[in-house]
Amino acid sequence: MxxxxxxxxxxxxxxxxxxxxxxxxxxxxxxxPDYRSQGGLWERYRPVSFRDFLNCEASRAEYWRRKKEFYTVLIRAQxxxxxxxxxxxxxxxxxxxxxxxxxxxxxxxxxxxxxxxxxGTARVIVCLGCAQEFDFESVLPLLRDDRAAPRCPDCGDLLKPDTVSFGQAxxxxxxxxxxxxxxxxxxxxxxxxxxxxxxxxxxxxxxxxxxxxxxxxxxxxxxxxxxxxxxxxxxxxxxxxxxxxxxxxxxxxxxxxx
The missing domain is CATH 3.40.50.1220 (TPP-binding domain)
Known part of the structure; x- marks a missing residue:
């Protein structure tokens, strides 16, 4: 070396x-965890596209279930x-x-x-409607129901981490x-x-x-x-x-x- x-x-x-x-x-x-190695995220999960996130409640719920798992790791990461x-x-x-x-x-x-x-960054959650931003830790309590995606507490529109999904510019x-x-x-x-x-x-x-x-x-x-x-x-x-x-x-x- x-x-x-x-x-x-x-x-x-x-x-x-x-x-x-x-x-x-x-x-x-x-x-x-990384994405491409054996046991990485892409081997375990099929990515949820941005189009599916926008158009399908089941896809949104699945997306947030995975993010909830990721955030349990992120909150401890140094x-x-x-x-x-x-x-x-x-x-x-x-x-x-x-x-x-x-x-x-x-x-x-x-x-x-x-x-x-x-x-982008997973540490910021953004409302796709009113563009208000939230710290990811403040959104964690909204993830208790795995069957539904969280919504903006102000305007009721979709919340999404400020990250780039497949199919998103x-x-x-x-x-x-x-x-x-x-x-x-x-x-x-x-x-x-x-x-x-x-x-x-x-x-x-x-x-x-x-x-x-x-x-x-x-x-x-x-x-x-x-x-x-x-x-x-x-x-x-x-x-x-x-x-x-x-x-x-x-x-x-x-x-x-x-």
Missing amino acids: DAEINALVDELRKNPGAAVLTGAGISTDSGI PSPAHLALTHLQSLGYIRTVITQNIDGLHQLAGTHHVLEIH LDPEKLHLAVRAVQSCRLLICAGTSLAVEPAASLPHYALRAGARVVILNRDATPLDGLAHRFSRGELSPLFKALEEALSRAHRPRKPML
């Missing part, structure tokens, strides 16, 4: 102000060593923007700034900011993501076309490994912890020009 860490240290020292794209693999050490290491590296100037596919809010809980949640402004972040950096680190879900999977291509270096850190192979300047297999928490310790011993880099 020493050679890998030394290589990553070199990448970040030469290219401070990096952008980081994270996926489910960074949160598994926090107890958040940032992993990888989350905390990213926050420290950002404070040292090595990282500028974190783009995440995750909906768990653990980057912010770890103290990271400039986080783009391109798939991403926030174009967030996507624009994510593309701009990878086009303006000199180094993009993809950590804990399979790079198999669009549009996140296209972000490394934007970075490469803009002349940035791309590093992939993931437990399993990804479709873009052959395009990366460097890739590393393994668990993220020990890797980022070692990277943090190595860079903390080095001099603070010059802040990149904005």
Whole structure:
């Protein structure tokens, strides 16, 4: 691992102000299940599409039953060593923007700034009618009846986590900011993501076309490994912890020009 860490240290020292794209693999050490691995959420459940959520009460109830299970995990989850290491590296100037596919809010809980949640956040519940927002913990008492989906206490319309479901459009402004972040950096680190879900999977291509270096850190192979300047297999928490310790011993880099 020493050679890998030394290589990553070199990448970040030469290219401070990096952008980081994270996926489910960074949160598994926090107890958040991933989607694609054996026993993951996609193996256990068929996703409820946004269209079904809007048009079918049974689908809405099933959606919320699954969310209730997820929230029992989320309410106890704490940032992993990888989350905390990213926050420290950002404070040292090595990282500028974190783009995440995750909906768990653990980057912010770890103290990271400039986080783009391109798939939204499960920590906010939004009314699809009046657009009022609620903290997810305040909605948990409404989930006692598994046969019905919760409704807005003010207008009576549907409540839904502020996340992107299958068939639901991403926030174009967030996507624009994510593309701009990878086009303006000199180094993009993809950590804990399979790079198999669009549009996140296209972000490394934007970075490469803009002349940035791309590093992939993931437990399993990804479709873009052959395009990366460097890739590393393994668990993220020990890797980022070692990277943090190595860079903390080095001099603070010059802040990149904005």
